[in-house]
Amino acid sequence: MSPESDPFIQVEQTGSSSKSLPLKIRDLTVAYHRKPVIWDIDLSIPEGKLVSIVGPNGAGKSTLIKACLDLIPRTSGEVSIYGQSYKKRRKRVGYVPQRESVDWDFPVSALDVVAMGTYGKLGWFRRVSKRSKALSMEALERVGLADYAHRQISQLSGGQQQRTFLARALVQDADIYFMDEPFAAVDAATERAIVELLKELQKRGKTVLVVHHDLATVPQYFDWTVLLNMRVVAVGPTNEVFTQENLRRTYGGKLTLFTQAANKVVQSR
Amino acid sequence: MEWYSIDTWIVVIGALAAGACALLGNFLVLRKMSMMGDAISHAVLPGLAIAFLVTGARASLSMFIGAAIVGVLTAVFTQWISRFGKVDEGASMGIVFTTLFALGLLLIVQGADHVDLDPSCVLYGAIELTPLDVVWRPTLFGYFIEVPRAALVLVGVALLNTVFVVAFFKELRISSFDAELATAMGIHSKLMHYLLMSLVAVTTVACFEAVGSIIVIAMLIVPAATAHLLTDRLWLMVVLSVLIAIVSAVLGHLSALILPACFGFADTSTSGMMAVMAGLIFSTVVLFAPKYGVLPRLVRKTEAVR
Numbered sequence: 195m196s197p198e199s200d201p202f203i204q205v206e207q208t209g210s211s212s213k214s215l216p217l218k219i220r221d222l223t224v225a226y227h228r229k230p231v232i233w234d235i236d237l238s239i240p241e242g243k244l245v246s247i248v249g250p251n252g253a254g255k256s257t258l259i260k261a262c263l264d265l266i267p268r269t270s271g272e273v274s275i276y277g278q279s280y281k282k283r284r285k286r287v288g289y290v291p292q293r294e295s296v297d298w299d300f301p302v303s304a305l306d307v308v309a310m311g312t313y314g315k316l317g318w319f320r321r322v323s324k325r326s327k328a329l330s331m332e333a334l335e336r337v338g339l340a341d342y343a344h345r346q347i348s349q350l351s352g353g354q355q356q357r358t359f360l361a362r363a364l365v366q367d368a369d370i371y372f373m374d375e376p377f378a379a380v381d382a383a384t385e386r387a388i389v390e391l392l393k394e395l396q397k398r399g400k401t402v403l404v405v406h407h408d409l410a411t412v413p414q415y416f417d418w419t420v421l422l423n424m425r426v427v428a429v430g431p432t433n434e435v436f437t438q439e440n441l442r443r444t445y446g447g448k449l450t451l452f453t454q455a456a457n458k459v460v461q462s463r
Numbered sequence: 464m465e466w467y468s469i470d471t472w473i474v475v476i477g478a479l480a481a482g483a484c485a486l487l488g489n490f491l492v493l494r495k496m497s498m499m500g501d502a503i504s505h506a507v508l509p510g511l512a513i514a515f516l517v518t519g520a521r522a523s524l525s526m527f528i529g530a531a532i533v534g535v536l537t538a539v540f541t542q543w544i545s546r547f548g549k550v551d552e553g554a555s556m557g558i559v560f561t562t563l564f565a566l567g568l569l570l571i572v573q574g575a576d577h578v579d580l581d582p583s584c585v586l587y588g589a590i591e592l593t594p595l596d597v598v599w600r601p602t603l604f605g606y607f608i609e610v611p612r613a614a615l616v617l618v619g620v621a622l623l624n625t626v627f628v629v630a631f632f633k634e635l636r637i638s639s640f641d642a643e644l645a646t647a648m649g650i651h652s653k654l655m656h657y658l659l660m661s662l663v664a665v666t667t668v669a670c671f672e673a674v675g676s677i678i679v680i681a682m683l684i685v686p687a688a689t690a691h692l693l694t695d696r697l698w699l700m701v702v703l704s705v706l707i708a709i710v711s712a713v714l715g716h717l718s719a720l721i722l723p724a725c726f727g728f729a730d731t732s733t734s735g736m737m738a739v740m741a742g743l744i745f746s747t748v749v750l751f752a753p754k755y756g757v758l759p760r761l762v763r764k765t766e767a768v769r
Contacts, residue, residue, distance in 0.1 A: 260643075263643075263647045264646075264647070265643055265646055265647060281649075284647065284648065284649050287647070289643070289644055289647045291641065291643050291644060295641070295643060296640055296641050297493070297495070297640070300493060300639070300640045300697075301493075301691065301694060301695050301696055301697045301699075301700050302636070302640060302695075302696075302697060303695065303696075306636075306697075307640070310636070310637050310640070310641065310644065313633055313634075313637050313645075313648060313650060314648030314649055314650065316633070318634070319630060320633075321633065322633070346695035362644075366648075
C-alpha cells in the first residue's frame, strides 16, 4: 500500500463500521481492446465529502465514473455503493454526464430534460406526474433557470445547459452524485452557481464526486481529492494529498503550465 | 381523371404505410441512426425470401417473425463488426446490409421460377396491385366493401407502432436523448434499441409489397425529418410526422394520376410519387419553417443587422 493511501485508510477505520461507505472500489481495471484505461483502482470515499477527480487527459476519469455506474464493462474488480452493487443502489445514485454527450437540438424543453431525472423512479408505463413536474420546476428555480423552463434546449447558453443537467440531478434526489466535468466551458456566474449547489448538497449529507480540470480551484471547492492517472496516484483530504509532489506524479513532466498553477496554489496556502 | 374504389384503397394503403413508418422514423432520426432504417429495410430480404419460398405466402406471420429476427440481427451484427472489425458503424452497416440484401436477391432470382416475387417489385413495390388481393368483404351501412389484405396488415402494424410509441414514450424519449443516463437509471436503453429495430423490420416487411425496400426509407425518414424542423416538442413532432406522411400519400397518388397525363404520358408509379411529394414537402419546410427555415432565419438576421 502506498503511503498516499494512508489518510483514507484511517478514515475508513475510524468511521462508523455499521454504516457502509458511499463508494468503495476494489481492484478495478477497465480495458478497451485489451489495453487498460484504468488499472487496479482501490478507492474508498467517506460519506458527505465533496470529491474532485483530477488527472491529465486520458487518465481514465470518465471511465472510472462510467465503470462505477455499470455503463461500461469492468475487466476485473468490484464497485460497491453503500455496501451493495450498483444495480441494487441505482436509486440512490445521481449522474451528470458530459454536456457534449447529448444532442442539444433534441425536441425537448429545459423542463422536459429536468423531468427526465424522475423517470428512474417512475417505472414502466407511468407518466410524469404533476408533482414531479412541480419538483422539476423547483429544481430549475434553484439553478436560476425558472424563466427558461419552456425554452428548447439549444437556445440555452452552455452554462445554462450545464445548469439544466444539474437541476436534473437534483430531482434524481440521490445520496451520491457522479458529475463528469460540470465546470467545462461555463461562465463565471454558472461556476459560482454550481459551487454553491455542490456545497448545499454536501450540507445535506450527500456525497459528490466531480471530474474537474481547473487545478487552481481544487483546494477552494473540494475537501477530498482523487489524483488519477490510470492508477490512483493519491486520494484523501485535499489539503493532504494536493501537493506539488503528487501533482507532478499525476501529470508527469509534460504539463508545465498546470504545474506552475499548482505551485502557486500550494505556495499560497 | 377518374376515381375508382381502387384509387381510394391505394391512398389508404399508402397513407397507412407512410404513417406506420413515420411513427418509428422519428426515433431513427433523433437517434441519428436513419441509415439503420435503410440497412434493415434491405437486410430483411433474405428472411422474407426464405419465408416466402418455404410457406409460399406473402405477409404471413412467419414472414414477420423472420423479419423481426433479421432486423435485430442486423443491428447486432453491425455493432459486432464495428467493434471487432475496427471499422466505424457506417462501414459495418454497409457490410451487413449489402451482404444480406444480395443474399436475398440471389434467393429470389433462384426461386423466381416457382414464385411470383420479382426483383423490381422488391425495390419499388407494386402499390397499384395491392387492392386486387381482397381478403375481407364486409357490408357497412349497406355498402359492400372489399378490404385488401395489404390494408388489413398495415392497419395492424400501424396500430402496433402507435401502441409502442405511446406506451414507451417516456423510455423512448430518454433513451434517445441521453442513453447513458437512461441506462444508469435502469431504463433498459439497449432493449428499447432492439425493440425499435425489430419494429422497423416488421414495418418494412408490411410495407414491402406496397412501396418496396427503397421508397420505404423515404417514408421512415423524410416525414420525421420534416416534422423536426417544425416543432420543439417531441409529441408534436410525432403527430406532425404522421400527418405529413398521410398528406404525402394522398398528394402522391393524386399527382401520379394527374401530372403525367398533363404531359401526355400514362399515369406513373404512385409509391415513387409519394416519396417525391414527401421530398417536396421537406424542401418547402426547409425553406419556410417559421423557426428553423432558411428564409425566416435570413429575414431575422437582416432585421437584426438593421
